[in-house]
Amino acid sequence: MYERILVPLDGSATAQQGLQQARQLARQLGSTLVLLHVLEPYPYGMEFASAETWESLIDGMREQATRLLAEGRAQAEAGGVKVETLMVEAPDGRVCDAIVQQAQAQFCGLIVIGTHGRRGISHALLGSDAERVLRLSPVPVLSVRAQS
Template identity: 35%
Template sequence: MYQRIFVPVDDSDTSNMALDEACKLAKAFGSNLRLVHVVDLAQFGWGGTEFLDATELQKSIKQAGEQVLGQAGDRARALGVTPDCKILESWGDKIAAVLSDEASAWGADLIVMGTHGLGGLMHLLMGSVAEGLLKVADMPVLLVRNPATEPSHGSVIPREALRSWWTRE
């Protein structure tokens, strides 16, 4: 049924739940699994670099994204699925569009991702990558939510990226 399952990942519990579901489907259908993590490098490419080394911060963010993706790949392999993993870079683009474009280019026939269930004012201000993806994707999207927790969200900037940048020598 599904031959190519595309899974955006971050460092949240909800993302891990979505990955687990995608692995179940991949095993059941013998599907290829692609894991992706988007790093938005544009948010640190602005002026004012006399106070901030934007290039170093972007490098740290990309390295942290690779770590998030590596951990997701390890999780998939532990569940018996060998994924293809890819870092996607965004330079201020809508993350949903970056994901949709990559899923289409790869030939995905299903996207599986976690949704953090932001509501109220936070949803109004931030929007939702998952909701945006539902609007632009040209293939089915399976959203996985963790009902056992309060609405949570993975780091906009992976914590390790900030930590490594802040503590660099």
């Protein structure tokens, strides 16, 4: 049914919960998980940073993303699930757009996304990126909340 499942990871508890749900679903369906980390090109407060500081920050973000994706890969493979990893930059700084674009580019039939990411609760029910993915996605979206 869902041959490829996109799972955005940002290091949050809800993204981790989404990965666990996606892993169970992929194991049952024989699907491949596509783990995605989206780099935000303009972190808040960095508009006035020097070029050296900026490069150092970007390098650190890439290293952190690489570790996050490697941890996700290890968890998925430990559950007997096929997995691919992908790191992309957000077009125009919008994580939600990158998620929707990659779902299409990677031929994913489902997106499994945590309801609140690293930015905290910015909406009553869903995080702003999760809410926009739900509205924009041409494929089904399973939203997962963190366990209480």
